[in-house]
Amino acid sequence: MHPTVLLLSHKDEDMSVPTKFAAGAAFPDVTWKAVDGTDVIPAKAPGWRMLVIYRGKHCPLCRKYLGQLDEMRGQFADAGLTVWALSSDPLDRARSEAEKEGWSIPVLADLSESEMRMLGLYISSPRSPDETDRNFAEPAVFVINPAGKVQIVDVSNAPFARPDLASLLEGIRFIQAKEYPVRGTAD
Numbered sequence: 001m002h003p004t005v006l007l008l009s010h011k012d013e014d015m016s017v018p019t020k021f022a023a024g025a026a027f028p029d030v031t032w033k034a035v036d037g038t039d040v041i042p043a044k045a046p047g048w049r050m051l052v053i054y055r056g057k058h059c060p061l062c063r064k065y066l067g068q069l070d071e072m073r074g075q076f077a078d079a080g081l082t083v084w085a086l087s088s089d090p091l092d093r094a095r096s097e098a099e100k101e102g103w104s105i106p107v108l109a110d111l112s113e114s115e116m117r118m119l120g121l122y123i124s125s126p127r128s129p130d131e132t133d134r135n136f137a138e139p140a141v142f143v144i145n146p147a148g149k150v151q152i153v154d155v156s157n158a159p160f161a162r163p164d165l166a167s168l169l170e171g172i173r174f175i176q177a178k179e180y181p182v183r184g185t186a187d
Contacts (some may be wrong), residue, residue, distance in 0.1 A: 001012065002034040005106065008127060010092065012162075013035075014088070015062070015160045017019050019117065020153075020155065021042070021119055021120035021142075021150060021152075021153050021155070023150060023151075023152075023182050023183065023184040023185055024150065024182040024184075024185045025067055025149065025150055026140060026148050026149055027042060027049075027051075027144045027149070027150055028041070028042045028118060029041065029146060030042075030043065030115060030118075032086055032107050032108040032109065032111065032138040033091055033108065033109055033110060033111060034084075034107065034108050034109075035091065035094050035095040035098045035099075035106075035107045035109065037124050040084060040106065040108055042084065042144060043144070043148055044141075045055070045150075046083060046084055046146070046174070047080055047081070048079070048080050048081045048143070048144070048145060048146060049082045049083075049143070049144040050076065050082070050083045050084070050131075050141065050142070050143050050144070050172075051083075051084050051086055051141070051142045051144070052065075052066070052069060052083065052084070052085045052086070052139075052140075052141050053070060053085075053086050053087070053111070053119070053121060053139055053140040053141070053142075054066060054085055054086070054087050054137075054139060055087065055124075055136050055138060055139065055153045055159055056089040056093070056094075056136050057089050057093050057096075057097040057132070057168055058126075058130055058132045058136075059075045059159055059161065060129045061159040062087075062159065063097075063101060064140070065066075065084050065139075066103060066105065067101065067103075068086065068102070068165055068177070069083065069105055069165055070071075070101075070102075070103045070104055070105050072076050072165055072166070072169065073104060073105055074076075075169055076169060077187075079172055079173050079176065080176070081143075082103065083106075084106045084107070084108050085105055085107050085108065086104075086107075086108040086111050087107075087108075087109065087111060087136065087137070088109075088110065088111040088112070088113075088116070088134060088137055089109050089110075089132075089136075090109060090110060091109040091110060093109070094106075094107050094108070094109035094136070095109075100154070102178040105185075110136055113135055116137045118177055119137075119140065119142070120153075120155060121137040121138060121140050121155060122137070122138040122155065122156070122157040123136070123137060123138070124136055124137075124138055125134050125169060137158055138155075138156055138157050138158060138159065139141070139155075139156045139158075139159060139161075139162050140153070140154060141153070141154045141162070141163055141168070143168075143172060145182075148181075149182060149184055150173060151162060151172075152168075152171070152172070152175075181186065
């Protein structure tokens with residue numbers, strides 16, 4: 001049995017391992033504001049869900065990735081998934097980017113640093129004020145099953161490493177069809 005959220009960490013003189021979100025743990029009950037003004041609580045949404053964490057408006061690789069995700073939105077919906085994108089950008093910045101890019105995926109905003117830590121995300125500081133005005137999360141994907149447990153977790157420390165969306169969708173369909181268990185839970 002998994003606790004609601006299990007974060008593992010280790011620290012000694014020579015090595016520091018960041019915390020990580022335990023596969024199979026319940027996704028935390030957190031509310032984020034969508035750019036359309038609605039409140040979204042992924043933990044309480046029904047069915048299969050996918051939350052894509054992106055770095056924010058300053059990241060051209062995120063724009064490309066979310067563009068691909070937006071193009072595939074119908075395929076994810078056909079597989080029974082509700083999809084959201086979330087960043088630490090304030091609501092107005094996230095809204096302006098979503099409108100400029102024409103994304104139809106729901107975009108959420110205001111991911112706090114404490115929430116980043118709770119989710120086991122890597123956190124980066126801006127390289128300059130021109131990039132952004134706050135620390136931000138590096139990319140991650142959480143696929144949440146109908147029981148509210150994290151079925152798949154993918155956390156990166158850089159914008160260059162993200163799951164291929166077509167492969168991810170194929171894997172989710174396999175999990176659903178075969179009732180494949182959550183992996184990575186062995187002690």
